[in-house]
Amino acid sequence: MSSAGTRPTPAGRAAGSEETVFARYARLAVRTGAVNLGQGFPDDPPPPRVLEALDRARGGGHQYAPLPGLPALLVALARSEAPRHGRRLDPEREVQVTVGATEGLFAALSALVDPGDEVLVVEPCYDAYPAMIRLAGGVPIGVPMDVDAAGRWSLDPDRVAAAVTARTRLLLVNDPHNPTGTVLPADVVIALAAIARGAGLAIVVDDVYAQLAFVPSTPLAPHAPERTLVVGSAGKTFGVTGWKVGWVTGPDDLVAAVRAVHQWLTFTVATPLQHAVAELLAELGDGGAVDALLADQRAALRTRRDALADGLRGAGLAPAQADAGYFLFADASGWPPAARFADDRALCDALPDVAGVVAIPGSAFRIAPRADDARWLRFAFCRGAETVREGVRRLRAATRP
Numbered sequence: 465m466s467s468a469g470t471r472p473t474p475a476g477r478a479a480g481s482e483e484t485v486f487a488r489y490a491r492l493a494v495r496t497g498a499v500n501l502g503q504g505f506p507d508d509p510p511p512p513r514v515l516e517a518l519d520r521a522r523g524g525g526h527q528y529a530p531l532p533g534l535p536a537l538l539v540a541l542a543r544s545e546a547p548r549h550g551r552r553l554d555p556e557r558e559v560q561v562t563v564g565a566t567e568g569l570f571a572a573l574s575a576l577v578d579p580g581d582e583v584l585v586v587e588p589c590y591d592a593y594p595a596m597i598r599l600a601g602g603v604p605i606g607v608p609m610d611v612d613a614a615g616r617w618s619l620d621p622d623r624v625a626a627a628v629t630a631r632t633r634l635l636l637v638n639d640p641h642n643p644t645g646t647v648l649p650a651d652v653v654i655a656l657a658a659i660a661r662g663a664g665l666a667i668v669v670d671d672v673y674a675q676l677a678f679v680p681s682t683p684l685a686p687h688a689p690e691r692t693l694v695v696g697s698a699g700k701t702f703g704v705t706g707w708k709v710g711w712v713t714g715p716d717d718l719v720a721a722v723r724a725v726h727q728w729l730t731f732t733v734a735t736p737l738q739h740a741v742a743e744l745l746a747e748l749g750d751g752g753a754v755d756a757l758l759a760d761q762r763a764a765l766r767t768r769r770d771a772l773a774d775g776l777r778g779a780g781l782a783p784a785q786a787d788a789g790y791f792l793f794a795d796a797s798g799w800p801p802a803a804r805f806a807d808d809r810a811l812c813d814a815l816p817d818v819a820g821v822v823a824i825p826g827s828a829f830r831i832a833p834r835a836d837d838a839r840w841l842r843f844a845f846c847r848g849a850e851t852v853r854e855g856v857r858r859l860r861a862a863t864r865p
């Protein structure tokens with residue numbers, strides 16, 4: 465209780481919520497003018513077909529869309545997401561449009577997690593997960609991935625099974641994975657579904673990088689259809705992260721719970737952008753311009769991944785194998801400048817001065833940092849080809865004594 469004359473103080477849930485590492489390092493990049501290989505967004509202009517859809521959306525309506533989403537987008541998503549579920553979805557009851565995957569994740573976690581519930585999170589993890597779980601009153605429980613000497617990250621399902629307790633409510637899976645770029649093999653995906661079924665857990669799959677995988681990925685939902693929500697992002701799919709149009713799909717009872725939260729969070733999502741995304745998704749899989757732009761995007765990302773990986777190796781870092789997405793997770797312990805800093809955060813804070821580059825410290829992807837994190841940094845290869853080249857040039861230059 466506050467008394468007259470004192471300044472209002474934030475509620476515990478806000479006071480205890482740290483600023484996201486991405487805001488902090490985006491600011492550092494702007495302030496220092498360093499090459500930003502931190503936050504994941506492309507530099508390139510959107511593909512012409514994407515801008516065409518946006519232009520046409522001008523005539524599509526500018527008032528509130530219905531609560532579940534624009535009907536044309538719901539229909540397009542029911543079709544385009546069908547392969548992720550192994551079945552055709554009911555557009556009205558099994559699809560919810562959200563303000564980016566971010567709101568979809570928040571609504572899904574708020575809808576499925578009660579105070580005190582434990583949520584299993586595969587680590588390293590996207591930093592939003594623990595924060596969102598805590599905001600829902602839940603307890604994030606990390607399940608560590610392993611990394612081998614060749615820099616390949618993997619998830620042992622036995623570790624997930626061992627982390628289940630009587631209080632576990634939900635398993636949160638990010639596949640393809642940020643920050644490691646790992647795509648889970650089929651046997652692991654099937655084992656995760658079996659663990660969740662056996663323990664009565666709900667599953668949330670964040671697959672925002674599904675269209676940006678360089679190897680085939682295995683959808684989890686078909687192996688646990690009654691308990692799995694899948695969260696996606698048009699911003700990632702089409703390389704327009706500022707659009708912030710996302711979705712949650714899955715069984716009708718779970719989508720209804722997500723909708724119950726979404727209605728009080730944002731109620732609905734920008735109508736013109738929903739029109740544009742509906743037009744693009746409706747063409748997915750027809751072999752036309754949208755499929756071609758996604759193929760081009762994957763090819764460009766792969767080329768930049770290879771350029772950044774070669775450059776990092778040339779500078780003395782050891783990038784992990786990334787089979788999808790926007791990022792390379794790299795072991796910097798062999799990079800001479802790293803030795804001057806106590807840990808990854810100190811190194812990343814100084815990186816603009818040391819090398820004129822911004823990267824994200826690996827410990828930001830942990831619920832509670834561990835000693836081993838100090839050697840990992842995340843670099844974005846989704847930036848423009850020239851940005852990646854310049855970043856690599858600077859890292860190499862900083863390596864020389």
Ligand SMILES: Cc1ncc(COP(=O)(O)O)c(C=O)c1O
Nearest residue numbers: 564565566590642672697699710
């Ligand atoms: C794993 C993961 N999930 C969700 C998001 C957020 O997606 P959106 O921009 O659609 O909210 C990101 C963005 O970086 C991400 O990496």
